[in-house]
Amino acid sequence: MTISLGPLLALLAGILILLIPRLLNYIVAIYLIIVGVAGLLGVGTINIR
Structure with missing residues (x-):
C-alpha cells in the first residue's frame, strides 16, 4: 500500500487549523x-511505502 504525503499533510494541517486558528499563517x-x-529541486510526487 502506498500513502501519498500531500493528502496526509493536508489532513493534518486542516485539523491543526480547526484546533488552533492562529496557526493558519504558519501552516500556509x-x-x-x-x-x-520541492519544485526548484525537481521533486515530483513524494510517496511513502
Whole structure:
C-alpha cells in the first residue's frame, strides 16, 4: 500500500487549523516554502511505502 504525503499533510494541517486558528499563517507559509523548494529541486510526487 502506498500513502501519498500531500493528502496526509493536508489532513493534518486542516485539523491543526480547526484546533488552533492562529496557526493558519504558519501552516500556509511552511507549505508554500516546502512546495517551492520541492519544485526548484525537481521533486515530483513524494510517496511513502
